[in-house]
Amino acid sequence: MTSVPTTPSTQTDRPTAVVTGASSGIGAATARTLAADGYHVVVGARRVDRLEALAEEIDGTALALDVTDEDSVAAFTSVLPRVDVLVNNAGGAKGLAPILDADLDDWQWMWETNVVGTLRMTKALLPKLIESGNGLVVTITSIAAFETYDNGAGYTTAKHAQGVLHRTLRGELLGTPVRLTEIAPGAVETEFSLVRFDGDEEKAAKVYEGIDPLVAADIAEVIGFVASRPSHVNLDTIVVRPRDQAPNGRFSRRS
Ligand code: 8X3
DSSP: OEETTSOOOOOOSSOEEEEESTTSHHHHHHHHHHHHTTOEEEEEESOHHHHHHHHHHHTOEEEEOOTTOHHHHHHHHHTOSOOSEEEEOOOOOOOOOOGGGOOHHHHHHHIIIIIIHHHHHHHHHHHHHHHTSSEEEEEEOOGGGTOOOTTOHHHHHHHHHHHHHHHHHHHHTTTSSEEEEEEEEOOBOSSHHHHHTTTOHHHHHHHTTTSOOBOHHHHHHHHHHHHTSOTTOOOOEEEEOOTTEETTTEEOOOO
């Protein structure tokens, strides 16, 4: 394992998978799954201390990454000699407020992280993905990329835009050896709600109260399946929800 702040030597015989937002949740679980499937996984996130332990566990490489920072993305992507799989997982929600009370800083954070962050990483790594001869871009959007819900427009608009960015590549990259898969999860119990509610554990816990939410490994397993399909098979869009969740914010909750 090589970890920050040393310059990584990522040369390896294994195919390389890059996972953003890998310090917890879906990102960390995906890194574990892909490593178990034989990938050298380069994990990126702002919280480097958490990344180092993960990289050691999976014999991967930990590198600091802030997808909202152009220099950070350039430093991260420029040291990778080879990239076969990119998992655009970094993202998230901040706040739950009607448009009338929209917090502009929250909106800007969501657009920067989910949309422009995905753009930065994808743009920087596409040449290497094409060069690999069998590249795969997995973008973790959300059911919020297909639906709207009251008080959620900052997040649903950002996720819609991130989805459109990803889907546009399907045509633009036609004829190149790159597959594109969008995975749109519903309620997954991770730090997602804790971030959305600015660390308020009580509010975050309420989101999953009385339901059996998905866990990060449920999504990671789907990504492992996607990546292991033969190269002519492109799984375009996969929506994954808990059994207790229906479209547009409806849940079946045990009281
Ligand atoms: C989050 C989906 O259902 O928790 O991306 O709002 S949900």
